[in-house]
Amino acid sequence: MEKNIKRIYGIDLGTTYSSIAYVDEYGKAVIIPNAENERVTPSVVFFDENNIVVGEVAKESAKLYPNEVVSFIKRSMGEPNFIFEYGSETYRPEEISSYVLKKLAQDAAQYMGEKITDVVITCPAYFGINEREATRKAGEIAGFNVRQIINEPTAAAIAYGSLDTSQDRVVLVYDLGGGTFDVTMIDIRKDSVEVICTGGDHNLGGKDWDDRIVTYLVEKYQEETGIEEDILDDPDTWQDLQLSAEKAKKILSQRPKTPVSITHGGQRVKLIIEREKFEELTEDLLERTVDFTREMIQTAQDKGYSGIDEIILVGGATRMPQVSGRIENEFGMNAKVFDPDEAVAKGAAIYGWKLSLNDDLVRRISEKTQKTIEHPENLSEMIEKSEISAEDFKIAAQELADDTGYTLPSVENAMLRVKNVTSKSFGVVAHNATDEQIVFNLVLRNTAVPVNVKKKFFTAVENQKTVLIQIMESETSDIEVPIEHAEEIKTAVLHLPPNLPADLPIEITFDLNDEGQLHITAEETSEQRQVEVVLDTASVISGEELERAKERSQSLVVH
Numbered sequence: 051m052e053k054n055i056k057r058i059y060g061i062d063l064g065t066t067y068s069s070i071a072y073v074d075e076y077g078k079a080v081i082i083p084n085a086e087n088e089r090v091t092p093s094v095v096f097f098d099e100n101n102i103v104v105g106e107v108a109k110e111s112a113k114l115y116p117n118e119v120v121s122f123i124k125r126s127m128g129e130p131n132f133i134f135e136y137g138s139e140t141y142r143p144e145e146i147s148s149y150v151l152k153k154l155a156q157d158a159a160q161y162m163g164e165k166i167t168d169v170v171i172t173c174p175a176y177f178g179i180n181e182r183e184a185t186r187k188a189g190e191i192a193g194f195n196v197r198q199i200i201n202e203p204t205a206a207a208i209a210y211g212s213l214d215t216s217q218d219r220v221v222l223v224y225d226l227g228g229g230t231f232d233v234t235m236i237d238i239r240k241d242s243v244e245v246i247c248t249g250g251d252h253n254l255g256g257k258d259w260d261d262r263i264v265t266y267l268v269e270k271y272q273e274e275t276g277i278e279e280d281i282l283d284d285p286d287t288w289q290d291l292q293l294s295a296e297k298a299k300k301i302l303s304q305r306p307k308t309p310v311s312i313t314h315g316g317q318r319v320k321l322i323i324e325r326e327k328f329e330e331l332t333e334d335l336l337e338r339t340v341d342f343t344r345e346m347i348q349t350a351q352d353k354g355y356s357g358i359d360e361i362i363l364v365g366g367a368t369r370m371p372q373v374s375g376r377i378e379n380e381f382g383m384n385a386k387v388f389d390p391d392e393a394v395a396k397g398a399a400i401y402g403w404k405l406s407l408n409d410d411l412v413r414r415i416s417e418k419t420q421k422t423i424e425h426p427e428n429l430s431e432m433i434e435k436s437e438i439s440a441e442d443f444k445i446a447a448q449e450l451a452d453d454t455g456y457t458l459p460s461v462e463n464a465m466l467r468v469k470n471v472t473s474k475s476f477g478v479v480a481h482n483a484t485d486e487q488i489v490f491n492l493v494l495r496n497t498a499v500p501v502n503v504k505k506k507f508f509t510a511v512e513n514q515k516t517v518l519i520q521i522m523e524s525e526t527s528d529i530e531v532p533i534e535h536a537e538e539i540k541t542a543v544l545h546l547p548p549n550l551p552a553d554l555p556i557e558i559t560f561d562l563n564d565e566g567q568l569h570i571t572a573e574e575t576s577e578q579r580q581v582e583v584v585l586d587t588a589s590v591i592s593g594e595e596l597e598r599a600k601e602r603s604q605s606l607v608v609h
């Protein structure tokens with residue numbers, strides 16, 4: 051059996067843990083253990099003088115070196131103001147995330163006996179333009195050819211759908227990770243995975259459950275010792291309590307109670323936390339996820355999807371038994387915890403594998419027909435439109451199956467169509483009828499992508515020299531949004547010739563592709579002046595800074 055297709059690995063770059071997977075010779079997604087023989091690696095980076103340490107050791111080091119350890123960096127992806135200073139150097143979230151990716155790749159290369167080059171990386175569905183671009187840049191800094199960034203719930207659904215391809219179904223994916231919460235409705239069919247709608251909160255995750263325990267422990271310490279000081283001001287105690295809280299939370303998923311001890315300033319307080327108490331302390335957090343879920347079901351209904359066939363729970367924090375309990379109670383159906391730590395990486399690997407099979411099919415068909423296929427991703431459409439004959443496709447598929455040993459149906463189904471929606475609304479700042487400045491949305495969240503929308507705006511005054519186009523991102527579904535509810539992602543300037551009248555039409559086009567990249571043009575139609583906006587925003591590492599990060603990364607071994 052000759053395995054000659056290029057491996058594309060799937061990476062789940064998580065807030066708290068990350069993992070990498072590939073598809074084996076039987077077409078099965080498999081997690082690659084790290085050098086410590088663990089299937090997940092903490093997304094924690096320890097700057098240890100000239101070394102960068104990632105993973106469990108970094109996590110443990112946080113206690114001793116709180117200022118040299120960076121955790122939860124994913125929460126800062128795409129944030130322009132986040133800079134971590136170490137020695138004389140500064141690091142952006144993309145670069146710090148790239149160290150996590152490098153650690154995964156180095157360990158995987160060791161295990162697989164080949165260099166990891168091509169990858170599919172996942173990100174939360176609600177990541178906006180900057181966060182997605184930052185994730186891609188993190189991959190580039192780590193030295194990868196980033197084939198695609200796909201949404202975590204989509205990846206989980208691909209992994210789930212791959213288990214049983216015989217039935218079409220609408221699945222609700224409830225994903226509660228370490229730092230993020232996503233809820234997504236997905237239509238899974240034999241040859242496609244279509245996102246119906248998605249929502250969530252990027253500041254809600256298992257860590258918030260930990261924080262509630264930490265606050266409770268501090269209160270208990272104060273009660274027991276009579277000491278009023280905020281013991282969390284001490285970074286050692288803070289780290290210690292964070293670790294104990296997470297541990298306690300995990301135990302409470304298995305047992306009805308757990309002992310915890312708090313040590314600070316030579317004083318030690320021991321106590322027992324009961325599951326009931328823990329559930330009471332965190333009830334509102336769980337309710338927030340239920341509210342989001344309800345909202346998503348309603349949005350899907352508005353789009354014509356009246357029912358759900360299955361609910362799947364992914365993300366490590368769904369192991370807390372109260373999650374499935376509450377969801378089942380609220381929605382009256384079984385909620386299965388599905389491979390919570392691994393589904394996302396495995397789904398990304400399956401997606402990468404399909405991309406790779408598809409690439410190979412395209413290569414074979416091209417060679418045979420002497421036709422150049424410019425967009426390999428459109429292969430199935432080309433067959434539908436008879437631009438490629440079904441016969442040529444069949445022959446190529448059979449050859450590929452014979453060469454690789456993969457089954458013919460799996461090769462034929464390589465052309466999995468993934469349809470996404472945008473998780474944000476995009477618009478521009480304009481004046482409304484009452485002359486207030488508002489954001490006017492051209493693309494509304496939960497619209498299927500790719501999408502191309504045009505809209506005419508008008509200049510305000512005679513002889514206007516420039517038109518300022520402020521591009522805004524928001525999480526509402528309204529067409530008109532107050533400016534304070536949106537975030538600016540880029541500003542472009544269209545220069546106009548002199549002596550133009552007021553009320554001149556300016557046509558703005560938003561072109562959003564299926565990877566969440568936005569391309570914008572603004573055209574003054576009388577003389578056809580145009581500006582094009584490419585969204586490499588200041589929030590994402592670019593130019594010299596990016597090159598420096600890449601160079602720094604090349605000369606770096608991550609431990």
Ligand code: AMP
Pocket residue numbers: 064065066067226227228229255256257296299300301303364365366367368369370390391
């Ligand atoms: P993820 O981002 O999907 O890897 O999820 C990580 C989160 O799941 C962290 O907050 C973990 O503390 C949490 N987690 C992992 N295992 C358990 C468990 N057995 N019980 C409760 N939470 C867990």
